[in-house]
Every structure is written in C-alpha cells, then in structure tokens.
Amino acid sequence: MVNQNIVDTAMFIDAEDPDQGSLFLETVKLSESFFEQLKKHPVPIEEAAIRAISNNSMALDIYCWLSYRLHVLKAPTPVTWPALKAQFGAGFSKLAHFKYKFGPNLQLALAVYRDAKVEAEERGLILYPSRPPVAPKQLLAR
Numbered sequence: 001m002v003n004q005n006i007v008d009t010a011m012f013i014d015a016e017d018p019d020q021g022s023l024f025l026e027t028v029k030l031s032e033s034f035f036e037q038l039k040k041h042p043v044p045i046e047e048a049a050i051r052a053i054s055n056n057s058m059a060l061d062i063y064c065w066l067s068y069r070l071h072v073l074k075a076p077t078p079v080t081w082p083a084l085k086a087q088f089g090a091g092f093s094k095l096a097h098f099k100y101k102f103g104p105n106l107q108l109a110l111a112v113y114r115d116a117k118v119e120a121e122e123r124g125l126i127l128y129p130s131r132p133p134v135a136p137k138q139l140l141a142r
Contacts, residue, residue: 045134049133056108058105059105059106059109061088062109063112063113065087065088066109066110066113066118066130067133070118070127070130071129073128074129076126076127077128079124080123080124081095081099081123082095083124084102085098106118115130115132115133116130117129
C-alpha cells in the first residue's frame with residue numbers, strides 16, 4: 001500500500017447523556033480499498049497485548065507494525081532510522097529525539113510480542129522472520 005487513504009470519514013462527538021454524563025461517540029468509516037486489503041491480509045494481533053500497552057499509542061503502532069511485517073518476511077530486513085521516523089515520528093523534528101522516544105516504545109512492543117526478532121543497531125532496525133503473535137487458525141478437516 002502506497003499513499004493510500006485508510007479512512008473515508010470520521011466523526012468524534014462529545015455528547016451529554018443525562019443518566020451517564022459526558023459520552024464520546026467515535027465513528028470511523030474505512031476506505032473501501034484499505035478494508036479490502038485488511039480482508040485479504042489480516043493482521044494477527046493479540047488482544048491481551050493490546051490491553052497491556054493500550055495507554056501508549058507509539059508502542060501500539062510499533063506492535064501492530066511488527067505483527068503485520070515480521071511473519072511474512074523471508075529474510076532479515078533492515079529499516080533505517082530515517083524510514084522509521086517517517087513512519088512513526090511525524091511529531092519529531094530531530095532524528096535524535098525520535099530515536100530517544102522510539103527505543104523504550106519498541107521495548108514495550110517487544111515485551112508483548114515475545115516471538116518478535118528485532119535488532120536495533122546504529123543505522124536502524126533489522127527485522128527477522130518471526131512467528132506471528134497469534135497462531136493462524138487451522139482449517140478443520142471434514
């Protein structure tokens with residue numbers, strides 16, 4: 001996927017309910033092409049892992065990215081720090097600041113994705129083929 005919109009529309013409304021106080025209604029409509037890609041290539045993520053790092057958006061992003069990438073790799077794959085910053089560090093002006101924040105978040109993601117094989121080095125990360133965080137469902141023989 002390159003330069004693809006993932007959301008067609010989104011609505012976030014702060015609503016008042018007399019019985020429950022303030023409610024926040026969130027609605028997002030995925031773009032048709034992104035939805036089709038998700039159906040063709042689902043991302044295996046573990047619910048317990050998401051709950052464990054749910055208070056950290058960068059760690060969640062890294063976990064989901066690793067979940068999507070690692071189990072389909074055929075060989076070790078380098079990813080440079082500038083490429084990682086382009087994907088995860090839009091709010092950082094300096095690469096050094098991004099790397100400083102990325103490291104602990106990577107460790108959080110790896111703590112909940114124990115089978116992930118990732119090496120941090122001077123030039124970036126090396127991603128290694130790894131088991132998915134959730135085993136694929138086996139087709140039942142009839």
